[in-house]
Amino acid sequence: GNSVTQMEGPVTLSEEAFLTINCTYTATGYPSLFWYVQYPGEGLQLLLKATKADDKGSNKGFEATYRKETTSFHLEKGSVQVSDSAVYFCALNPLNSARQLTFGSGTQLTVLP
């Protein structure tokens, strides 16, 4: 079946530090891959996505590259801000089932000033 494994949290960084949150997946075919962000007390918001191998999704300084050879979609940001503190979810959509999105367990990020 489909699954997403992401880096255990929580992650605590100082402002302007480099961020990497690892995400690997298992799926048949060529799924689309997503990163969602959840700020405290809110629903999830789409942060970025990639729909095919070697695509790079980017938004708000965050980037992730779809690596089919390593089945990975790691989230990176060169310089985090306090406002980036949130829970980040990696997800995949196999595009072959109405059940669709499979989420990772989420990674709590706290950025200290």
Added chain:
Amino acid sequence: SQTIHQWPATLVQPVGSPLSLECTVEGTSNPNLYWYRQAAGRGLQLLFYSVGIGQISSEVPQNLSASRPQDRQFILSSKKLLLSDSGFYLCAWSTRGEAFFGQGTRLTVV
């Protein structure tokens, strides 16, 4: 543009009481609709999904149920709440790949 409305935002209910959470979507037709639950400090658990009116698939056996009386309306219900039903409930819709989420309902069963 598409929007999703979920209410109420917070709810405190006694054990054994009924539950009804409502979600409506605007600006799209025939969306796939989802109910997720997020326990404190944990990931998302898919509870129900629906591909059309009256079509409900249950992912996890529990005392919750879902209904889709209209194309863009999705309701999560319970006849008798348990303490373990406490959590953050999220409604979402999807048409081609990515999902769009409501703001969530914080349910506390006391």
